[in-house]
Amino acid sequence: MGYINKNDSEYWNDYWSQGHKTSFGGTFINGYEGIIKNIWEDYFDSLRDNSQVLDLCTGNASLLRLAQNSQHRIRGISFTGVDYAQIDTTDGFGGQAGINLIFGINIEKLPFENKIFNYVISNFGIEYSDLSQSVAEASRVLLSGGELQFVCHCHDSILIKSNRHELEMLIQMFCPSDVLDNLTELIDALTDREVNNPQKSAEQIMKFQEACKIAERVRLELNESITYMADTFKKPFQESDFIGFLRYLLNSQCEDKQQALSLFKADLHSHKARLTAMINSALTKEQLATLKNLLKKNQLSKLSVNDVVNEDGKIACRISAVKE
Structure with missing residues (x-):
């Protein structure tokens, strides 16, 4: 998650410690599935070799685990996952080559130097934060020509x-x-x-x-x-x-x-x-419009905002942009 109050942070600490792979509990019990999985697999296939990727609000690092499964197609890529919750990953995933997990991190104030990541991603996470600050931070740590992609909750999704x-x-x-x-x-x-x-x-x-x-x-x-x-x-x-x-x-x-x-x-x-x-984090149409303006304000162009839809209906919105 991004920055949340102390009590909410403790709720998420307990949640992730139970071994949930996603923020939906039993909804995606084995990690992200279906169209969400397909979106990210396609995205990871497109990553340039020898890139640096930052995953905001990584949780139990399900997105990075999915990315690792694409490593036979992409080489030399390093993944960093950050989350505000204090998560104890006991399976050794964070110690693998090319994987760096850092917890207790407020994404509204990232502990990284300017312009060091080629990609900044988030799956159902960044919307929990103050977007005016987290978007600015995402832009700050992106290299020129770097890309961001967020899949977010939207208020009218199933x-x-x-x-x-x-x-x-x-x-x-x-x-x-x-x-x-x-x-x-x-x-x-x-x-x-x-x-x-x-x-x-x-x-x-x-x-x-x-x-x-x-x-x-x-x-x-x-x-x-x-x-x-x-x-x-x-x-x-x-x-x-x-x-x-x-x-x-x-x-x-x-x-x-x-x-x-x-x-x-x-x-x-x-x-x-x-x-x-x-539910409070789910983006409304007005908030999506505000987010577009925030992206532009922070030197992010080539904006794309699309609904993510499966056979049951709309499940998310997908936002992408490129750092100028």
């Missing part, structure tokens, strides 16, 4: 529309007295019932009976909440596997139910923050 619907679901889940509150209250009641069973005293009998009443009431409320979520957010709710987690949580083999629920809620909260950042 990816953003799908993620927006999922975000609406998560917001609903976190609403007071909704599904997560219901589930929390149910687990608390079940825990109280377990603590006070066997019933050895009058006080324990009373607490046990009260916990049973609360558990039954909340169970009915939870069922109503789940039915509403499943009807309103059909696809994202199914893909969230909330029901699968619920079965696990209520299984006797789950010993610390409160801890398991706490971890689940924390993961959902992080996912909600990442979706919010993604």
